[in-house]
Amino acid sequence: MYFREELLQTRDLTVASIKSRYRKTWAGFIWVLLNPLMMFGVQSLVFRKFLKLDIPDYFLFLLGGLLPWIFLTTTVQMGTPAFVSHSLLLRSFKINPMVVLSAQVLDGFINFVASFILILLPLYLFSDRSMVSLVLLPMAIVPLLIGTLGMTITLSILNVFYRDLNFVMGFLFNLLFFLTPIFYPKEYVPPQYEWLIHLNPINYLIDPFRSVVYDNSFELFFFYFLKSMLVALGFVLLAYFTWKRRRNEFYRIL
Amino acid sequence: MSSTESSDSLLKVKNLKVFFELEHYENKGLREIFISSLGHPLQYFFKTKELFYALNDVSFELQKGSRLGVLGVNGSGKTTLCRCLAGMMTPQFGEIDTKAEIRAIFDSGTGVMPELTGRENAYLLARLFFPKSNDIETIVNESIEFSELGHFIDVPFKKYSKGMQSRLMLSLISSKTTDILILDEVFDGADMFFKTKLASRMMKFIESAGATIFVSHSIEQIREVCNQLLVLNQGKVHFYGDIEEGIKSYINLKS
Numbered sequence: 437m438y439f440r441e442e443l444l445q446t447r448d449l450t451v452a453s454i455k456s457r458y459r460k461t462w463a464g465f466i467w468v469l470l471n472p473l474m475m476f477g478v479q480s481l482v483f484r485k486f487l488k489l490d491i492p493d494y495f496l497f498l499l500g501g502l503l504p505w506i507f508l509t510t511t512v513q514m515g516t517p518a519f520v521s522h523s524l525l526l527r528s529f530k531i532n533p534m535v536v537l538s539a540q541v542l543d544g545f546i547n548f549v550a551s552f553i554l555i556l557l558p559l560y561l562f563s564d565r566s567m568v569s570l571v572l573l574p575m576a577i578v579p580l581l582i583g584t585l586g587m588t589i590t591l592s593i594l595n596v597f598y599r600d601l602n603f604v605m606g607f608l609f610n611l612l613f614f615l616t617p618i619f620y621p622k623e624y625v626p627p628q629y630e631w632l633i634h635l636n637p638i639n640y641l642i643d644p645f646r647s648v649v650y651d652n653s654f655e656l657f658f659f660y661f662l663k664s665m666l667v668a669l670g671f672v673l674l675a676y677f678t679w680k681r682r683r684n685e686f687y688r689i690l
Numbered sequence: 691m692s693s694t695e696s697s698d699s700l701l702k703v704k705n706l707k708v709f710f711e712l713e714h715y716e717n718k719g720l721r722e723i724f725i726s727s728l729g730h731p732l733q734y735f736f737k738t739k740e741l742f743y744a745l746n747d748v749s750f751e752l753q754k755g756s757r758l759g760v761l762g763v764n765g766s767g768k769t770t771l772c773r774c775l776a777g778m779m780t781p782q783f784g785e786i787d788t789k790a791e792i793r794a795i796f797d798s799g800t801g802v803m804p805e806l807t808g809r810e811n812a813y814l815l816a817r818l819f820f821p822k823s824n825d826i827e828t829i830v831n832e833s834i835e836f837s838e839l840g841h842f843i844d845v846p847f848k849k850y851s852k853g854m855q856s857r858l859m860l861s862l863i864s865s866k867t868t869d870i871l872i873l874d875e876v877f878d879g880a881d882m883f884f885k886t887k888l889a890s891r892m893m894k895f896i897e898s899a900g901a902t903i904f905v906s907h908s909i910e911q912i913r914e915v916c917n918q919l920l921v922l923n924q925g926k927v928h929f930y931g932d933i934e935e936g937i938k939s940y941i942n943l944k945s
Contacts, residue, residue, distance in 0.1 A: 441821035448817050449802070456805040528800040529793070529863075530776045531818045600719035684779045685710055688744075688770070 442535050449539035454546065472506045472551040483619045491621060493650070495559050500646030501618035503552050508584050508638060509609045511544035515588035516595045516602045523690045533686075537592055541585050556649070569652045576644040576657070579664035583641040586671025590678045596690055597682070612638060640667040700870055700901050701752040701775070701792075706784035708770050708925075712740040744770040745781065746925040752870065752901040759916035759933065760905040761940045766922040768905045769796070772874045775903070790869035790900060793819075798876045799855040804848035808839060808858055811847045815862055823866070833861040836891065860888055864895035871899035875906060909937055 458465040479502060484494045491497050518540045519526060519533060526533055560567055595601040615632050616639050617625070625633055633639055643660040647653065679686075718726075727734040745767045752758060762768050773779040775786060776794035802814040812834060816826045823829065834843055837857050842850070850858070860876075873896075896902050896915060904915050912919065912933070919936030921929035921943065929939040 445817055445821060448814060452803050452806060452810065452814055455810070456803040459805055524797060524800050525802055525818075528797040529795050529819060530778050535818075598718070598720045598723070600721055604720050684708060687773055687778050688710060 442532055445531070445535045446538045446542065449535060450542040450546075453539055453543050457543075468547040469551050469554065471510075472503060472548075473555065475506060476502055476555055479619055489620065493563060493565065496563065496565070497621070497646070497650050498619055499552075499555055499559065500649030501616075501642055503548065503555070504580050504642045504645045505613070505616065505618050505638070507544060507548035508580065508587075508641065509613075511541055511548075511584050512588050512591060513602060513605060513609070514544060515540045516591045516605060518588075519592045519596050519686075519690065520599065527687070527690055534589060537589050538585065541581070541588055544584075545581060566652060569648050569654070569657070572648045572654075572657055573645075575661065576648045579661065579668040580641050580645060583637075583664070583668035583671045586668065586673075586675040589675035590671065593675075593678050593682055593686060596686055612636060616642065618642070637667050637670070640664045698753045699751055700754055700756075700788060700790045702785070702787040703751070703775070704749050704785040704787065706745050706748040706771070706774060706781050706786070707743065708745040708767075708774060708779060708781050709741045709743045712742050743925045745774070748784070748922070748925070748927055750920055750927070750930055752903070754900050756901040756918055757896065757916045758901070758903050759912035759919045759936075760903060760922065761907075761909075761912065761919065761936070762922035762928075763944065765924075767925040768922055769874055770925075771922070772796070772872050772903065772905060775870075775872060788870070792870045792872065793863075793868040794872035794874065795863055795876050796874045798859050799852050800859055801847040801850075801855065805846055807845060808843045808847050808850065808854075809834065812843075812858060812862055815859060819863055820866060829862070829865050833858070833865050836865075837861040857888060860892060864891050867895065867898040869900040870903070871896060871901070872903045873905065877906065877908075877911060909940075912937070 476499065480495055480498050483489050483498070515537055518537055522536050525531070526536065591601060591605065615636055617633060622633060640660075640663050644657055644664050647657045647660050651657070748767070748771060750758070760768050760771070770779065772794055773796075774781050775792060777792070778794075800815070801811045802818065803811060806814075809830070812830050813826065816823070816829050816833075820826065820829065837843075839854060839858060842854065843858075847855070877892075893915075896904070902915070904912065906912055916933060919929065919931065919933045919940075920927065921936050921940045923943055928943060929936045
């Protein structure tokens with residue numbers, strides 16, 4: 437029963453935060469769409485034309501990895517300071533802090549869907565690939581969304597204690613971008629370095645998504661899906677225990 | 691006899707203890723932690739953690755009609771106590787025994803999204819503050835009318851003065867009564883409190899609640915509102931009982 441109330445709160449806060457952003461500046465609204473478009477454009481140019489990576493349908497391949505990556509990293513980086521920036525609200529009366537963060541993550545998610553459709557549609561129109569596997573897209577999004585939520589909640593709680601956390605995360609994401617098979621396929625990684633990819637949890641969250649957009653294989657998809665659900669669950673548990681352990685100090689310091 | 695007693699009791703707090711590890715107060719950044727852990731790794735990882743008791747063995751009871759004032763210098767545990775009762779913090783020891791609906795307010799100038807208008811903020815606040823309510827529309831409209839903000843209600847909330855912000859929020863939260871009301875320094879610094887139309891609404895709000903916990907630094911406000919007093923000192927109950935006697939012990943404590 438309580439769950440329903442929190443869903444309503446999350447819905448209203450998400451709508452409000454979208455409204456608030458676009459009332460601040462129109463440019464901000466366009467930027468959230470333009471940013472992934474430009475990243476995609478530049479990367480496909482460099483890796484396809486300059487470095488001449490020989491991968492069939494490279495645009496679709498890149499899209500399947502890059503868009504979820506951008507969603508995850510921008511949402512985490514926008515969400516990490518959220519508890520601190522909403523500290524007055526969280527201190528003023530009892531609300532579930534997770535509502536504030538869920539709204540932040542959903543806001544990022546809507547941008548992600550919009551920019552994804554904007555790029556995906558023309559790519560499919562100009563390619564002769566089958567679109568059948570796209571019916572699995574809603575399923576592929578579930579672990580990505582849950583994992584991102586868990587990661588953002590954990591980091592946002594820790595950010596109350598370590599206020600330079602977002603700065604460190606920006607640095608880490610820059611490193612991780614190259615250690616996540618996004619613009620290159622996993623098969624390019626020599627066996628002795630494979631552990632680097634296997635240790636990277638973000639890799640698992642992206643896999644089902646790219647599998648749907650690019651691989652077109654149902655068997656592979658379910659294998660990826662199960663793995664990524666486990667990783668997503670891990671992030672949710674991490675968020676839960678971080679909150680449980682730190683909640684008193686959280687309110688004290690906030 | 692004991693059954694009539696327990697039917698009037700709204701809240702029982704028994705031996706409440708809340709402690710913190712002191713190192714969290716230093717509020718260091720990650721970079722600093724990285725540097726100090728490299729510089730003195732053994733010291734960093736094996737140093738003994740000091741505990742700080744924000745609440746130490748606090749017990750009291752609220753009956754129907756109690757209006758309990760809470761006095762204490764800064765850091766005496768007043769807000770920690772209120773946060774535990776509100777269900778925000780979880781005490782490490784002790785019991786909070788209640789079936790009552792508790793509503794707690796710790797600040798009055800809160801907006802949710804400063805860029806949005808007062809009306810939009812009022813709607814969000816109502817949704818967050820009365821999650822179980824089905825008549826949010828009515829609550830918002832009635833409070834907006836009461837707040838007399840006029841055309842300002844459609845101006846961005848961030849342009850409001852502190853006074854206007856409180857007027858909107860206090861009008862809103864006082865529109866529905868509750869079993870136990872906790873007001874933690876909500877009116878401190880607002881000298882208008884006992885003079886205005888809003889003040890008489892707040893007094894009615896306090897009186898309509900089953901019981902009230904009222905935290906303030908102002909002895910006059912405590913006298914005006916409360917019929918019982920709890921004085922906290924370094925997390926412990928220093929005094930619990932009659933108002934005037936308690937105020938004396940508080941003044942002695944401070945000097």
